Amino acid sequence: MKKLSFLLIAFVLILSACGGGTSNNGGSGVNRAASTQNTSEASGGTENPPAEEPVELSFYFPVAVGGPITSFIDKLAADFHTENPSITIKPVYAGSYQDTMTKVVTAVQGGNSPDLAVLLSTELYSLLEINALEELTTRFEPVYFDGFYEAFMSNTKAGDQVWSVPFQRSTIVLYYNKDKFKAANLDPEQAPANWDELRDYAQKLTVKDGSGKVTQWGLEIPSTGYQYWMLQALALQTGTNIVSNDGKEVYLNKPEVKEALQFYVDLGRKDKVMPEGVLEWATVPSDFISGKTAMMFHTTGNLSKVKADASFDFGVAYLPANKTYGSPTGGGNLYVFKDIPEERKQAALKFIEFLTQPERVAQWSIDTGYVGTTPAAYETELLKKYVADFPQAAVARDQMEYASSELSTYQNGQITKLFNDNIQAALLGNMTVEEALDQSQQQADEILQKYRK
Amino acid sequence: MTKQMLKDNLLAYALLFPSLAFLAIFTFYPIIKVLDWSFYESVMSVKRFVGVDLYQQVFQDEVFLKVLRNNLLLAAVTVPISILLAMYMAVWVNDKMRGTSLIRAAFFYPTLLPMIAIANIWLFIYTPDYGLLDKFLGCFGLEGQSWLGDPKWVLISMMVMLIWKEAGYFMIFYLAGLQALPKEVYEAAALDGAKPFQRFRKLTFPLVMPTTLFVLIIATTNSFKLVDHLYIMTKGGPNNASNLLLYHIYETAFSFWDMGNASVLTVILLVILLAFSIIYYGVLDKRIHY
DSSP states (O other): OHHHHHHHHHHHHHHHHHHHHHHHHHSOHHHHHHHHHHHHHHHHTTTSOGGGSOEEEEEEEOOOSSSOHHHHHHHHHHHHHHHOTTEEEEEEEOOSHHHHHHHHHHHHHTTOOOSEEEEEGGGHHHHHHTTOBOOOTTTSOHHHHHTSOHHHHHTTEETTEEOOEEEEEEEEEEEEEHHHHHHTTOOTTOOOOBHHHHHHHHHHHOEEOTTSOEEEBSOBOOOSSOHHHHHHHHHHHHTOOSBOTTSSOBOTTSHHHHHHHHHHHHHHHTSOSSOSSOOOTTHHHHHHHTTSBSEEEEEGGGHHHHHHHOSSOEEEEOOOBSSSOOEEEEEEEEEEBSSSOHHHHHHHHHHHHHHTSHHHHHHHHHHHOOBOSSHHHHTSHHHHHHHHHOTHHHHHHHHGGGEEOOOOOTTHHHHHHHHHHHHHHHHTTSSOHHHHHHHHHHHHHHHHGGGOO | OOHHHHHHHHHHHHHHHHHHHHHIIIIIHHHHHHHHHTTEEEETTEEEEOTTHHHHHHTTOHHHHHHHHHHHHHHHHHHHHHHHHHHHHHHHHHSOOTTHHHHHHHHHHHHHSOHHHHHHHHHHHTOTTTSHHHHHHHHTTOOOOOTTTSHHHHHHHHHHHHHHHHHHHHHHHHHHHHHTSOHHHHHHHHHTTOOHHHHIIIIIHHHTHHHHHHHHHHHHHHHHHOOHHHHHHTTTOSTTTTOOHHHHHHHHHHTSOBHHHHHHHHHHHHHHHHHHHHHHHHTGGGGOOO
């Protein structure tokens, strides 16, 4: 009996030891990266010239659109390693944007900061609040930043300081079904240019069957998850942005925003050219592809998907103007972190420069459907040829002239959520436009108050 | 206490040690930590002791109250229906007849799917106009609703989906319970001329009560734990009409980075679940004959 129990205890101990071992191995790549760093620092020293010192960078990135993004990133990392044998990029695929942000913040707060990450451009102020970022203003020549589209740069800045570099960026465009346009006696090469035309076209494109039931809608603007983004587009077209450039002020109840939300609400509830109520973000492209709606507002990120799946000829156009054209930008930027040794920062900057060379930006845009971040990318043979074959891809680029920064503030998650909730309440008719926007402004002011000192 | 008993106890603790250690690290420690954090206002880098202030605030928070109401409603509807359905299905497939195993597999199949896959499937089912449900209703000339876009319908739509997923899972427990029942009592009942429904009400139902208690606890806790589908289907909308407590906690913690409030909400969730367990085990348990 005694023997047996000892045996059992020994067995249990071994088991738990194994368990412990596994969980250690399972620990994030950051640990391993950190230990590599330590050894390289120790062994580095005097005899080796600095260029020879091997540096390993952990690069967190999310996958937010379709396509084999991870293999593209792996290839970029490998190419970079060939060019710079002393630097190894270790891409860490971290899930969605939200998951990546969660991992990064946890890592930063745990003192295990990653070296480089792709995160939403709108997370800027959240990252600043935990003091996680390396400022990039003086790290590059000003002319380097001038190479990007201005609308993309505006989300990299807090005031005049630059904190990130545009990478996988998108914007909103109008998709329309040319076959449906022909069927409704509309010129398929002429998309609606302003709100009146948009409403008018949408009316002509709304088809009802004998019983009065709608079988085809004129227009769909999604209203889950990103309704703030859609409303922002409408507000920009009416002549105002809803956010200041320091992340401390929002202007959610300006008259222009009210006009914009009223238009958004009326399309469904009054003009009856858009389904009433809330339209699921992911369902809208399926509706467009299946012909249930003749036009939609959606991200350029879906261009490749629509191109692959639509069985009809479709057009892409600027979002119609009210007083002006306008669309907010979206998507992710490259961030470098503060709490890492200088040589790794240098390596990260080098990698960023590598990623933003025109040829690579062009290839990335073709592979993923994101908008090329620099005008220079559109001058490359690669992208010129692609745009010639697929002119829809050029629309987002041309619209960049009218684009503006996306809603991004301190406490961004909370502000976005309350704004989203109130917009939905207005779309559902539970609140008037005034109530929804005044309440949003008031709630946002309460949250942002403490940052305004 | 004899020496032998001491030895046995020692052995027992040695055997329990690994799971106790894991329980302590991944359950008890986080619970204590969450309790601790719930007394601090902690947003991003700021952390400040505020006592029970956050608790007072949370009960005035409209979103929280709505979310809590949604969740209690969801539990109140899905738990009894899915349990009754599970019992019904189990009694049905317990009989020996042709094709039983196929039917069992069919009932159990929703459980095998990951919640995310289910959410995607049902997203298509609920799609207005050309979704499966609306097409089906169209056959009878009925007009569908905006199932996920209308606050009146969204929670009901979720409930139907959860019942579909959960009932098959609970059926397995009942099936196991039914097969362990003694044959003699049924033979005696048959001799006395009991009708099938009488047999169910007087024999089967009371005899599977231990299973019911177990399933009741699993079902209730699950109705607070299953939130993955929200991420895919509605993100809690429209205007929080389908938002649930755990998803609200997730958003508060990892979208707002408001750890203080998230901790408060977590403590509330813990208290609710604990209360259910105590009621079930403390009250129902005494009325059940094992």
